[in-house]
Amino acid sequence: MAQDGSIVARGKPGNAGLFVDGKYVGPASRFTVPEKYAIAPGEHEVSLRDPRFEDFTTKVTVVARKKTKISYKLKPLTLPNGPFGLLKLGGDGSESFISIAAGDTGAVMINDKFFGHVDEFNNAGSGMLLPAGTYRLKLVGSQFNVDQDVTVEANKTTRVPLKK
Numbered sequence: 001m002a003q004d005g006s007i008v009a010r011g012k013p014g015n016a017g018l019f020v021d022g023k024y025v026g027p028a029s030r031f032t033v034p035e036k037y038a039i040a041p042g043e044h045e046v047s048l049r050d051p052r053f054e055d056f057t058t059k060v061t062v063v064a065r066k067k068t069k070i071s072y073k074l075k076p077l078t079l080p081n082g083p084f085g086l087l088k089l090g091g092d093g094s095e096s097f098i099s100i101a102a103g104d105t106g107a108v109m110i111n112d113k114f115f116g117h118v119d120e121f122n123n124a125g126s127g128m129l130l131p132a133g134t135y136r137l138k139l140v141g142s143q144f145n146v147d148q149d150v151t152v153e154a155n156k157t158t159r160v161p162l163k164k
Contacts, residue, residue, distance in 0.1 A: 004038040005062035009048060011072035016048040016056075017107055017114045024107040024141045027117055028072075036067070048072050049114040051128075052079075083154035084129040087137075089146075089162055090122040106142020110135045118142050118162075127157070 007025075009018055014029040018037065021044055025037050028048055041064045047057040053074035062068050089108070106118045110130070118139060120126050132154040139146045144162040152158050 003041065003064045005041050005064055005066045005068060006036045007039050007044075007046060007060065007062065007068050007070065008034045008036050009046070009070040009072060010034045011048070011056075011070075011074070013050050013053065013074060015117070015120075016050040016053070016072075016074060017117070019047040019049060019114075020044050022047075024114070026105045026141070030105070039068075046070060048074065050074055051110075051113065051115045053077055080131050083132055085132050085152035085154055086127045086157040087130055087135075087150065087152055088121055088127040088157055088159050089118060089144075090159065106144065107140040109138045109140055112136070112138075118144065122162070 009028040014032055016028045018025050018028045020039055026035055029035060039062045041062050043059060043061055045057060046060055047055055049055045053076055056072045056074055058070065060068050060070065108115045108118060108121055115128055121128060130152045132152055134149055134151045137146060137148055137150045137160060144164060146160060150158060150160055
């Protein structure tokens with residue numbers, strides 16, 4: 001809207017998920033360039049999340065037609081223990097990265113925790129290593145409709161089809 005302000009977050013890791021008032025809005029940066037998100041004027045709680053780091057949360061005041069800049073540096077978490085399996089999105093792998101994720105920066109939530117963006121889970125060299133177990137997988141803000149339990153087996157790849 002014409003009266004909105006904007007939020008730009010710059011920091012490490014650059015591809016952290018940006019949440020405003022608890023709602024996922026997109027990646028903090030894309031290909032090392034910070035994203036700019038239109039936000040209604042007023043007080044907001046902003047969080048940056050990455051599964052390998054502690055969450056960062058701050059309060060900001062967004063002013064109409066002004067850019068609010070946020071700087072952050074997330075603190076690393078202790079890495080989980082294996083054995084691990086690989087979780088990928090996209091079914092049998094016949095879909096291309098471009099056909100699935102072009103413009104889809106939806107959040108991948110595992111057990112209600114942000115784990116990355118849809119396009120980080122569906123090309124040939126991507127996916128998420130997780131300790132073997134059963135997880136609740138949900139895509140938020142995505143063009144795809146996924147909300148289901150997924151079992152990841154040690155030393156195997158688990159593919160979850162993407163459906164609109």
